[in-house]
Amino acid sequence: MTTEESILKAARKVFQRKGLEGARMQEIADEAGINKALLHYYFRSKENLFEKIFSEAFEKMLPAVSGYLSEATNLRQFVVFFIEKYFELISEMPYAPQFILQEINRNPNLIANLTGKFGLPVELVKELIKREADAGLIVPIRPEHLMINIISMIIFPFAAKPIIMTVLFKNKQQAYDEFLNQRQAVIADFVLAAITIKKCDQ
Amino acid sequence: MTTEESILKAARKVFQRKGLEGARMQEIADEAGINKALLHYYFRSKENLFEKIFSEAFEKMLPAVSGYLSEATNLRQFVVFFIEKYFELISEMPYAPQFILQEINRNPNLIANLTGKFGLPVELVKELIKREADAGLIVPIRPEHLMINIISMIIFPFAAKPIIMTVLFKNKQQAYDEFLNQRQAVIADFVLAAITIKKCDQ
């Protein structure tokens, strides 16, 4: 691992836990096992290093949707596929969601620079949901609500990890991990049950 | 409004947006229309002022559950009642959830001081869900998942407001507000549909 890579790795860890303002260049340097001055040699400023980490996290989190869309032929298939893939993605970077929400909340301008990229896939998903709802294949629901419902249930348990672990699992890491492992299937079942029309046609 | 009240109001606003580390005492003073030194006269330190704001927000958010529980006779009733009340609560302090998650993420010790209070109501809700699931009145689901599903769908749209407004509503505040207004009913419908057993007994 090169010095630059170990800096980025350390910066990811510290920034995602503490945020831009809470992070200390000293802590990042310690974490990377190098000197503070080297940080400024590789990345001119703290802001600059932060910007790298933030946009990297942001880009990994958001546009994932578009890929899954083309592979699904109907909404139910897409929902299952999306939950699976998005869940795996977040599992690999569990602190990213809370980090992104935190920093955008602190400085809403961060979002402006990165916008535009995700307009298209969102519209496609909206259309898919609307089409099936209009055709009576699923329960009538506004696409925006269904999308947010799914995303909420995936992301929130990661963002609220410390509280959930304390309140529901007496701070037992293992119990929380087991809970997370179940969620992928649970969310899929939950969503499909919610959007399925209850008919007696058998 | 007394000086102390206007300080607390200003501190709430600034801390909830910027967090402990991101907030500046100068900004709080400006927001309150007073001098920086007065902050230290009323509250000895930044940490001290922050602690007031944080525990106030935390206590308002969490133990709300217990009250609603006694008024409901079955799970479906409780779910509807809980969503309604919790939604109203958060609407009044929309920045609190993200703020709490952020600060606990930065400093997990914050949760230790405040724990213990919510053990009881959570256990009662768990039992209620388990009882109805075992009795076949609702779909089988682990209580923890159902609770987190509901909380997720309520809280996330507030925590992710800037992103949602940009990605789904082209930064139109009005469209986002309308979306939020619908959510209370949408979430209730969604959850009830998901936990209802699909039978053909009519």
Next chain:
DNA sequence: GTCTATATGCAGATAGAC
């Protein structure tokens, strides 16, 4: 490229007049 030593600026906190 990597370090030690140092400069710079800013934010939290205090002193003291009114």
Next chain:
DNA sequence: GTCTATCTGCATATAGAC
């Protein structure tokens, strides 16, 4: 209680040796 002026420490950033 409220202000202006000032102190202090710390975190970012730079200089310069190796």
